[in-house]
Amino acid sequence: MLNVKSPKTKQSADEKTDREHKLHLGRQLVAVGLHRDRQAFTEVYDYYAGRVKSFLLGKGMNEDTAEELMQEIMLIVWRRAESYDPSKAAASTWIFTIARNRRIDYLRGNSRIEVELDDELLESETPERDQAQLVLDAQNAKRLEQAIEALPIEQRQVLHLSYFRGKSHGAIAAWLDLPVGTVKSRIRLATQSVRAQLIDTDRDDIL
């Protein structure tokens, strides 16, 4: 029942096309925001609608509810496309956050609490940049996906259970019958190795 792909050793032509297609969809999403471009929206919809529905079904939602919520989510994508900034996030991440928030609204009856970007107390980026500031834009999204695909299967499983099955790390530990500490260390290892790979790739680009 887990949908975890085996790590890829070489990049096939199909994958390359797939990644280019996702970048293309990011540009189409921008076009929806700029011109209310219906053809562009149709392309975005054809790729993401079924995936958003899979995401909703993953938490055990029934077919009809998932179809209905998926439509609401894709309508939000249509209406708010002008707020999508490809320099800040990949289209997939932006759509994921919309789907996640709508799912929370539906299941919990109150909205997810987030940082308010006009908060007077919002602390801006640290000038010395002591933490590696990763740019998670559309270009980097494909590297992130490659880095995730290359993770050991037990780390990918934890990511899948978390993002797709909606389980907290405590619930994942119970589900897999593992100590909580083991799940925590898998999450930390996955996070660290993906971050390290993205930083390395950044450096390669500069050299």
Next chain:
Amino acid sequence: MTAISHHISDETLQDYAAGTLNHELEVVIACHLTLCPACRSRSAMAEAFGGAELSGCTPSPTTTSAADLLNRLDDAADSYSTEPPESTKPVVSGDGINQVPMPLQRLLPTTLDKLEWKRLAPGIKQHNLSDRHRKEGAFKLLNLSPGVVLSKHTHHDRELTLVLQGSYQDEIGRFKAGDIADFGDDVMHQPVVDTDKPCIALIATMSPVRYSGMFGRIIQPFVGI
């Protein structure tokens, strides 16, 4: 704001990005993220994991097409306003050290300095933010006087503590304004208020705390952290 030295753990950021936490823990995290650009950047990466999972999954068949959706939108265009009306409830905001991040300020009836506190024990006051039963976990502000020492305790599941004013020290280190303590049930700690100013902290848990020692067992029903 001085530099933040205690951050949110990777696993908590992942749970937040995946949307698996409760409302109370989300408030504490959103307040820390407001104050901590480093954790905001890490949080963006956790969300990008979600995006990668979404685009890597197998799509399910849908019964509606993009054209159906857009046509329906045209039919409804006359009666439809583009954005839902924003809630216009005014939010008061404190000055200086009494200013708190908006996700918390929205829950307070007034500014931090004018808040009503309930005395729990000598030097320990609280302002409850939830009408939940204690069994469902705590969500409150705690106001600790200088020199106060809490009972040694651990937590069942998960607790987040964000310092808003003043500071405290425990076995882990020193926690100042903006610092967040993110621990599971593997940490036993005993916070001590270590300056001549009161320490005000925002606390949320998933489940109640276990105190050890006699005094702890007596005050636990009241303090609840």
